[in-house]
Amino acid sequence: MTGKKLTVIAAIILAGMCVLPLGLGIYPQHVLIVSLFYVMMASSWNLLAGYTGQVSFGHAAMAGIGAYTSGILAVKAGIDPWIGVCAGTAIAALLGLGLGALCLKMGGIYLSLTTLAFSQILHIVIVNEYDVTRGTMGLQVPGLMAEYSKITYYYIMLAAAVLMLTILYRMIHSNLGLNFRAVQNDEAAAKSVGVKVLQVRILAFTVASAMAGFAGGLYGHYLLLITPEIPSLDLQFNVLAMTVIGGMGSFIGPIIGAFALNILAEKIRDYGEYHVLVFGLVALVVARFAPNGLLGLWRRFRTPTAHPLVK
C-alpha cells in the first residue's frame, strides 16, 4: 500500500471515529472509551512483545503506576489531573527504564518472570498501603474537566490514541523499527551488523512503559475510581489476548483485537461473566494455530501464493 493511499484510509477511519459516538447512547460510548484505552495498551505492549520480542507481564502494572501517580497527586496534593497524567507518564517511563536495564542481560524467560514479579509487588503494595491508595476500596479521583461529559472523554481518549498510534507508526517505520525487528529475529546477527541491541531494547521498554502510564493515567481520571484492578494480571491478560488475537507484530492487529474483544465482551456479558474464559479459549486457539493472529489469517487468505520471504 502506498503512503498516500494509507493516509486517505486513515483519515476516513478517523473521521468515522469522530462521528461514531454522536448517535450512540451513554453505554456504547463507554464501551468505545474503554476500547480506546485498550487500543493504547495493546499497541504499546505490541511494541515490546511483537517488535522486540520481550514478553513483559508488567504492562498493566505500568498503567497502574500512571493511574495511581496521577490519582494520588490529585487527591493528596490537589495537583491538576493533566499535570498528574504527565507526571504519571514520566514515572512509568523511569520505571520502564529501570526494569529494562535490570532485564538487560537476560533473555525471554527471565524478563517475563521479573516483570511478573514487579507487577505482583506493585499489586501487593497498593492493596496493603491503605492510607495512601485506599487499597481494594479504590481511590476516588477528580475528573479531567470540571463538568463530567462522556463525549468529551471520548474525544480526549481518541486524540490520545491517535497521537500514540502516530508515534508508534513513525517509530516502527523508521530505522529504529528495523533495529527492533532485527533484535527480535536474531540478536547475535543484529549485533554483528552494528545494532546496539541493549540500547534498542531499553528504549523500547521505556517508550512502551511511558505509553502505558499515559493511557493508565487518562483511564483512571475517566473512571474516577482507581482500583488495583488496573495493575492486575487480569488486565495484563486482556492486553495480551487482544494483541495475540488481533495479530502480534503487526501495526493494525492490536487495534483490531482491542475493539473486537471489547465489543465481544459486551455481547457475552448478556449471558453472564464468561468473557474472560471465552477470550482465553479464543486466544489459545489463535496463538496455537494462527500465530500471526486474525490479521495474519486474513493476509494468508488474500494472498495464498505469497512469496515465502514476504511476511
Place this chain on the structure above:
Amino acid sequence: MFAISIMNGLVMGVIYALAALGVSLVVGIMNVVNFAHGELYILAGYFSYLFASALGVNFVLAMVIAVGLVFILGLLIEYLLIRPTYGNDMYSLILTFILSIVLQNAYLLIFGPYPNKPPMWVSGATDVFDLFLYGNQRLAALAAGAAVIAVIFVIIKRTWFGRIIRATSQDREMAELNGVNTTRLNMLSFGLGCALAAAAGVILSPVFPVTPTAGVPVALTAFVVVVLGGMGSLWGCVVGGLVLGLVENLGAAFISTGYKNVFGFIILILVLLIRPSGLFGRTKI
C-alpha cells in the same frame, strides 16, 4: 513465635521445593516455563476433593488418581500446545500464560469461588520439643513432601531414566546423537513436571483449601525458587525452597503479614541483579 515460624517455614519450604522441582525439570530439559503450573497444582487439589469428599473414595487412592489424571493432562498439554512451539520460547510463555487464565476461569465456573478442601489424613496436634503444639496434618504434609522429593532424587540420580534426563538437560544434541528420543522425553518430562505440581497440590490442599486463583502465588513462588536455586538445578530447588519458606514466614512474623509474598519477589530481583545464574545454576544463562 520464632520457633513456630521456623516450623511453618520448613513445611512451606518443602512444598515450595516440590512445586519448584516440577518447574525446574521442565526448564532444564525443554527451556519452557509453564505458567499454568499453579493451576495444575490447584486442579489436583480439586480432583482429590472430588474423589475423596464427594465420591467417597479412600483418600490415598483419591490422591493417586488426582496425580495420575494431572500427569495425563500434562502429556496432552505438551502434545497439543507446547510441541508446536519448539524453538520459540516466547510462544510457549504466551500459550501457558493464556492456559493458566483459561483454567482459572474454568474452575470458577465449575467449582465456584468458594474454598474446597479434601479430607485431612490425620487429626489432632503434636507437642513439638515442648515449644508449641503443631497440627498433625502439617507434620504429615512435611513428611510426605520430603518423601516425594527423595523419590525424585533417586529417580534422577540413580536410574537410567534419570541419566537420560540429566544428559538431555546438559546437552540436547549430544543426547540425541546417543539415541535419546528427545521428543518423547519432552512429553514425558512435561507430564512429570505437572505431576509434581499435582503432588504438591494433593499434599497441601488439606491444609490450605483450594480456590480458583490460589495457584497464582504457588506458581510465582515456584518460579522464584527456581531462579534462586538456579534454573535446572535440583539441589537448588530444595535449598531455594527452604530459604524462601523460612524468609517468608519469618518476614511475616516479624515484619508484616501483608507483605509476606513481597519478600520472595525482592529475593528474585536481588538474585537477578547480583547472581542471575542462581545459587547452584550453570554460569551461563
